[in-house]
Amino acid sequence: MPSLQSLRRKIASVKNTQKITKAMKMVAAAKLKRAQNRIFSARPYAHKLREVVANLSEHTDRMSHPLLRKRPGKKTELLVVTSDRGLCGAFNANILRRAVEFLNEHQQAGEEASVSVVGRKSIDFFRRRPWTIRQEWPGVFDRLSFEHALDIGQDIVHQYNNGTFDRLFVVYNEFKSVMQQRVVVEQLLPLEALDDESTAQDGPASSKGAYLYEPDEHQLLETLLPKHFQVQAFRVLLESAAAEQAARMTAMDGATRNAGELIQKVTLFYNKTRQAAITKELMDIVGGAEALK
Amino acid sequence: MATTSKSEQPGKLLLEVVTPDKLLLSEHVDQVSAPGTDGDFGVLPGHCYFLTTLRIGELHYRSGETEQYMSVLWGFADVTPHKVTILAEVAEKAEDIDVERAQAAVAQAERHLERGGLPSDVEEAKVSLEKARLRRKVAERLQKQGRA
Secondary structure, eight states, X not given: OOOHHHHHHHHXXXXXXXXXXXXXXXHHHHHHHHHXXXXXXXXXXXXXXXXXXXXXXXXXXXXXXXXXXOOOOOEEEEEEEOOSSOOSTTHXXXXXXXXXXXXXXXXXXXXXXXXXXXXHHHHHHHHTSSSEEEEEETTTTTTOOHHHHHXXXXXXXXXXXXXXXXXXXXXXXXXXXXXXXXXEEEEEESOOOXXXXXXXXXXXXHHHXXXXXXXXXXXXXXHHHHHHHHHHXXXXXXXXXXXXXXXXXXXXXXXXXXXXXXXXXXXXXXXXHHHHHHHHHHHHHHHXXXXXX | OGGGOOOOOTTOEEEEEEOSXXXXXXXXXXXXXXXXXXXXXXXXXXXXXXXXXXOSEEEXXXXXXXXXXXXXXXXXXXXXXXXXXXXXXXXXXXXGSOHHHHHHHHHHHHHHHHHOOSHHHHXXXXXXXXXXXXXXXXXXXXXXXXXX
């Protein structure tokens, strides 16, 4: 039977934990709001740009630009986007599980796989795993700006042109709603044609019409494509940032609730124990008085 | 995607202006003219497929009797028979521009340019002067319209 004092300590400790999780939840909620606004305002631009690029790549000869050309090589790279901090539920675990699955799959298919990682959590994870980390970007989520995306975008295009890898995929958490994050794997390089509704909408007409370019096609691709990768990288980072805060908020909300339940349970037990002790003392006194008669 | 869900209207162009910050405009219009790198171009419904880069300039569109102006700094324009997509680095509607501030920016840019300095500084000053003049021009258009 635990002593009353140890129970009191236990209650106090859980209460403290609850205060912390509650505070973290509130902080995450505030940050989520900001992150959510950013991703919502960045999405239209990224989607439009993707549409334009996809449209364009459909109308041009794929061989005409190195970033569109499919290469026979067997080197696959996965860009893993996780958070810098923990305490956000299954957020990172989901990504890392999917990443490992992906890498195993591609290795079994006889491809060489490497990773580049964004976020401290995945860096720590992959340092203890057999895959080569080609590049790491820790701490980008502290103060996320377009500069980071620029950096990542330039690096991947540069490495791709150098032949460091022949295909590049990205795995990240998409922000679906506050309660839901979705793990997404997308191919970034070489550029895949869009097959979703955004190109289908223009219908067969768009595939027939030949494009006019100004200035010429090559110059246009030269400016459009790098831009596209930077913007996509930025979108992925923003998605992940918003999803992270949402996941943390949900996790901390759960933790606060669990702490509340625990407090209730222990308090009930504490009161029962206290009552039992009082009853016992009373019986002793009554017994003593009875004996004196 | 919510941004592409607008239905087509016959005889109209869907004009969409997007910047990295937001979807600035999504409207059915009759005519658009935009500043391409190799010269301004006008678009009417049924235009052929056309893709171009944009320079610093004025975007102008007409819907019925109303004319609207907008400043656009760099970016891309994607034109299809029913739709014009402007992907601008920076874009502002005329009514969002503060004329006095635009005026002050022009003056400041002019001073910077006069002062001279390194070639890169001069280049920068030229660009900011161009930007400032454009914003002033676009803003003044609206004022004139208001008076007329």
